[in-house]
Amino acid sequence: xxGNKRKSVVIQTEGLSFTFGNQQVVKSVSLRxxxxxxxxFLGPNGxxxxxxxxxxxxxxxxDSGSIHIFGQEIKANRIAVLGQIGSLIEQPAIYAxxxxxxxxRNRALLLQLPxxxxxxxxxxxxxxxxxxxxxxxxxxxxxxRLGIALAxxxxxxxxxxxxxxxxxxxNGIIEIxxxxxxxxxxxxxxxxxxxxxxxxxxxxxxxxxxxxxGEMLFQGSLxxxxxxxxxxxxxxxGGNAAEAAAAITSxxxxxxxxxxxxxxVDYLSKEQMGEINTLLNQKGYVVYxxxxxxxxxxxxxxxxxxxxxx
Amino acid sequence: MKGFILSFKSEFxxxxxxxxxxxxxxxxxxxxxxxxxxxxxxxxxxANLPGVILWMAYxxxxxxVMGILLLPMYIIFIAYSVNSIEHKADTWKTLFSLPIxxxxxxxxKYLYALFLVFLALLLFYLxxxxxxxxxxxxxxxxxxHDYNINVFLGEEYLKLFLASLGILxxxxxxxxxxxxxxxxxxxxFIGTIAGIIxxxxxxxxxxxxxxxxxxxxxxxxxxxNNAPVIGIPVLEVDLFTKEIYVSLIVxxxxxxxxxxxxxxxxxx
Numbered sequence: 030x031x032g033n034k035r036k037s038v039v040i041q042t043e044g045l046s047f048t049f050g051n052q053q054v055v056k057s058v059s060l061r062x063x064x065x066x067x068x069x070f071l072g073p074n075g076x077x078x079x080x081x082x083x084x085x086x087x088x089x090x091x092d093s094g095s096i097h098i099f100g101q102e103i104k105a106n107r108i109a110v111l112g113q114i115g116s117l118i119e120q121p122a123i124y125a126x127x128x129x130x131x132x133x134r135n136r137a138l139l140l141q142l143p144x145x146x147x148x149x150x151x152x153x154x155x156x157x158x159x160x161x162x163x164x165x166x167x168x169x170x171x172x173x174r175l176g177i178a179l180a181x182x183x184x185x186x187x188x189x190x191x192x193x194x195x196x197x198x199x200n201g202i203i204e205i206x207x208x209x210x211x212x213x214x215x216x217x218x219x220x221x222x223x224x225x226x227x228x229x230x231x232x233x234x235x236x237x238x239x240x241x242x243g244e245m246l247f248q249g250s251l252x253x254x255x256x257x258x259x260x261x262x263x264x265x266x267g268g269n270a271a272e273a274a275a276a277i278t279s280x281x282x283x284x285x286x287x288x289x290x291x292x293x294v295d296y297l298s299k300e301q302m303g304e305i306n307t308l309l310n311q312k313g314y315v316v317y318x319x320x321x322x323x324x325x326x327x328x329x330x331x332x333x334x335x336x337x338x339x
Numbered sequence: 340m341k342g343f344i345l346s347f348k349s350e351f352x353x354x355x356x357x358x359x360x361x362x363x364x365x366x367x368x369x370x371x372x373x374x375x376x377x378x379x380x381x382x383x384x385x386a387n388l389p390g391v392i393l394w395m396a397y398x399x400x401x402x403x404v405m406g407i408l409l410l411p412m413y414i415i416f417i418a419y420s421v422n423s424i425e426h427k428a429d430t431w432k433t434l435f436s437l438p439i440x441x442x443x444x445x446x447x448k449y450l451y452a453l454f455l456v457f458l459a460l461l462l463f464y465l466x467x468x469x470x471x472x473x474x475x476x477x478x479x480x481x482x483x484h485d486y487n488i489n490v491f492l493g494e495e496y497l498k499l500f501l502a503s504l505g506i507l508x509x510x511x512x513x514x515x516x517x518x519x520x521x522x523x524x525x526x527x528f529i530g531t532i533a534g535i536i537x538x539x540x541x542x543x544x545x546x547x548x549x550x551x552x553x554x555x556x557x558x559x560x561x562x563x564n565n566a567p568v569i570g571i572p573v574l575e576v577d578l579f580t581k582e583i584y585v586s587l588i589v590x591x592x593x594x595x596x597x598x599x600x601x602x603x604x605x606x607x
Contacts, residue, residue, distance in 0.1 A: 119429075120429065122432060134352070135349055140437070140438075141345065179433075
């Protein structure tokens with residue numbers, strides 16, 4: 030049972046801490062990334078995301094805490110663990126004097142992979158036509174795609190990507206998103222992806238971890254994150270919205286916000302929504318729409334990170 | 340071991356289109372060509388000299404330029420160039436997140452730099468011999484064929500190579516730690532100048548400074564004593580003089596220290 034549980038967690042850290050000089054940038058982070066998930070690792074710039082990723086790849090050595098990847102302790106099994114990971118850290122590391130194809134071939138040489146794999150990757154990230162151009166002349170988006178191709182080259186079980194959509198245009202972002210979802214759903218891979226924009230990953234992530242000032246503020250499935258936000262009743266009314274709000278408040282409901290002709294009231298039940306509707310009609314306000322809404326994730330993310338910052 | 344071989348191959352693959360690699364071929368070619376044309380254009384000055392003196396003049400013209408200033412400068416450049424490939428591309432983090440031991444990555448890089456120094460010196464040796472013999476064929480007044488310098492010259496370049504190891508290790512470590520060219524270049528240049536001063540003033544402790552070793556290696560070659568014919572020196576190489584031991588010890592020690600630095604180093 031325990032072994033089974035272990036297997037289903039791909040990245041597991043306990044009390045991970047790291048200090049740069051006298052500044053603690055990672056504070057007792059305990060990550061749990063389930064197998065087959067797309068784990069969105071979120072936080073504002075400078076929150077400790079890249080440092081955490083470098084700890085996971087054994088590039089930095091933690092002051093305290095432990096890291097297990099695929100159930101193996103990283104320091105004792107460095108090579109075995111790294112053999113199953115493909116990574117892209119910060120801006121892609123590319124040899125500018127070599128072509129895109131040569132960059133991939135050099136990596137293929139190091140990892141003992143056939144040239145055919147290089148061609149597959151070039152096709153996958155749409156760099157076939159630019160394959161023989163010097164990588165130094167690539168646009169930022171092309172470099173990013175080459176970086177992703179390098180990460181995918183060895184067909185790793187776990188992909189660790191640090192802000193991989195940096196510099197990509199909207200089409201590029203959609204392509205990468207579809208590619209990652211395909212890798213997870215069709216090939217059973219696990220993706221750990223960091224971003225400072227929730228909007229960029231909420232369409233694909235199955236799990237989310239939110240970090241700020243080196244501390245994990247939230248970790249769980251996307252549904253759990255959504256459940257954290259209190260639902261609201263959104264009411265679009267004709268006439269003076271402020272007066273309508275006063276009328277609702279006088280009946281004991283809590284108005285959370287008023288925007289032009291739209292009111293937000295804390296949601297309690299369906300019956301409550303009916304009551305409000307009736308009340309407004311009786312008072313002579315026209316109700317154009319009345320629906321239950323969830324606070325959007327972007328605001329929730331801001332709430333969580335700002336609350337901790339305050 | 341496999342990781343080391345793969346890393347070494349990768350070093351060649353990465354550098355084969357850079358000046359760092361081509362310098363190992365172009366530097367000997369260029370200097371030998373210059374000396375070759377110098378002799379060829381003015382045969383009167385050196386033609387008809389006895390074979391051994393002619394070879395000394397010819398090979399000496401090439402190796403003296405090397406030993407005094409060019410070899411240390413070339414080593415500084417090579418040590419910089421194999422490391423700067425990674426600094427420039429910001430690829431240390433990728434190299435150290437591959438499933439290859441850090442020992443392999445570091446040693447492959449170090450030995451590749453060593454290989455480039457060896458290659459340059461080997462080509463100096465071959466080009467010197469080849470061009471001398473060519474000169475004798477073009478103009479029979481050059482009596483290169485009267486004396487066989489192959490073994491002596493081979494040992495001389497081998498000694499220069501051994502004398503390079505201390506400098507190479509120091510410069511390799513400096514270029515590994517610092518990403519810019521100026522710091523290792525500046526330190527290397529000061530070291531080289533200090534070496535020239537120490538050797539030229541016959542300081543008792545000159546053998547302790549690695550930057551002085553190539554110059555000292557060249558200085559100890561020619562023995563005029565015990566010459567059977569007066570005025571014709573005996574050419575022999577005393578390969579393992581004390582500066583060579585110092586060079587080997589410094590080279591090995593700094594290579595090992597560098598490895599521990601790489602092990603501990605956090606990749607930012």
